[in-house]
Amino acid sequence: MNRDGSRLPRVIGHRGAPGYRPENTLASFSLAIALGADALETDVVMTADGVPVLRHERDLGLTTDGEGLLVEELTLAELKQLRCRERWPERRARSARWDGHLEVATLDELLLLVAEQPRPVELHLELKDPDELAAAGLALEDAVLASLRDHGLDRRADTRARAGVVLSSFTPGCLHRLRDRTDLPLVQLVDVDDPVCLDLDQPAGGIGIAVSRALSDPELVARAHRAGLGVTAWTVRDDDPGGAERADAQVRRLLDLGIDGLFTDHPDTTLLGREVW
Numbered sequence: 001m002n003r004d005g006s007r008l009p010r011v012i013g014h015r016g017a018p019g020y021r022p023e024n025t026l027a028s029f030s031l032a033i034a035l036g037a038d039a040l041e042t043d044v045v046m047t048a049d050g051v052p053v054l055r056h057e058r059d060l061g062l063t064t065d066g067e068g069l070l071v072e073e074l075t076l077a078e079l080k081q082l083r084c085r086e087r088w089p090e091r092r093a094r095s096a097r098w099d100g101h102l103e104v105a106t107l108d109e110l111l112l113l114v115a116e117q118p119r120p121v122e123l124h125l126e127l128k129d130p131d132e133l134a135a136a137g138l139a140l141e142d143a144v145l146a147s148l149r150d151h152g153l154d155r156r157a158d159t160r161a162r163a164g165v166v167l168s169s170f171t172p173g174c175l176h177r178l179r180d181r182t183d184l185p186l187v188q189l190v191d192v193d194d195p196v197c198l199d200l201d202q203p204a205g206g207i208g209i210a211v212s213r214a215l216s217d218p219e220l221v222a223r224a225h226r227a228g229l230g231v232t233a234w235t236v237r238d239d240d241p242g243g244a245e246r247a248d249a250q251v252r253r254l255l256d257l258g259i260d261g262l263f264t265d266h267p268d269t270t271l272l273g274r275e276v277w
């Protein structure tokens with residue numbers, strides 16, 4: 001609880017703790033947990049042989065040594081031969097020990113990591129490019145639900161025992177399909193200038209929306225809350241190149257708007273804000 005008795009927003013490690021380790025790797029997720037993040041966010045795509053794996057985009061050249069390759073062109077065995085690279089040049093010094101040494105993680109490996117933790121860690125799984133993968137004959141929703149089922153996580157968690165899974169996507173059709181197949185909480189990702197933001201009576205997801213941190217409209221948050229939807233905001237980071245607004249100022253502004261959770265690249269410094277939230 002906050003000092004004034006109000007509820008604290010959740011701190012969600014965005015792709016783990018990518019301010020310190022290459023994003024979406026087990027090292028990045030482990031660090032986010034160690035730093036105290038309430039939850040982890042990751043992006044799920046799929047290999048040619050149908051395995052859900054954790055990359056922000058299908059193009060492997062931005063975060064691995066697999067230049068010119070798409071994730072759906074490789075089998076898991078081939079993908080595991082690649083090594084993850086730091087995306088941001090500004091972060092290479094800090095993540096040098098890990099840069100170029102880590103494998104691409106599978107969703108299954110992340111679920112095992114979370115299961116090993118002595119405390120509940122919520123997982124926010126973003127399904128990336130489901131329609132593009134479907135065009136390649138790959139059913140991302142099926143694969144994610146099957147993987148969750150293998151771990152007993154495909155239904156709403158008993159939150160007294162564990163933190164559970166939230167599914168999200170920028171693709172409304174993906175969330176509509178998931179709504180018919182699972183009772184897991186669903187979150188529609190939106191840019192604040194996206195019209196879907198204005199259509200809160202018909203959210204594709206079930207429990208909330210996640211918006212870009214450019215959010216500045218308190219009425220949007222209030223309307224979402226009136227519609228029974230939570231609001232989370234992405235992404236706070238300490239080292240935004242050319243960022244005009246400092247991370248602590250971003251957090252303050254978003255909290256003042258009444259949001260329910262923050263995606264952050266630096267869970268430690270975001271959590272420090274709890275001293276004053």
Ligand code: G3P
Nearest residue numbers: 041043126189210234263
């Ligand atoms: O899931 C919230 C956020 O991660 C969405 O944006 O581009 O970082 O996947 P992006």
Ligand code: CA
Nearest residue numbers: 041042043126
């Ligand atoms: Ca994401």
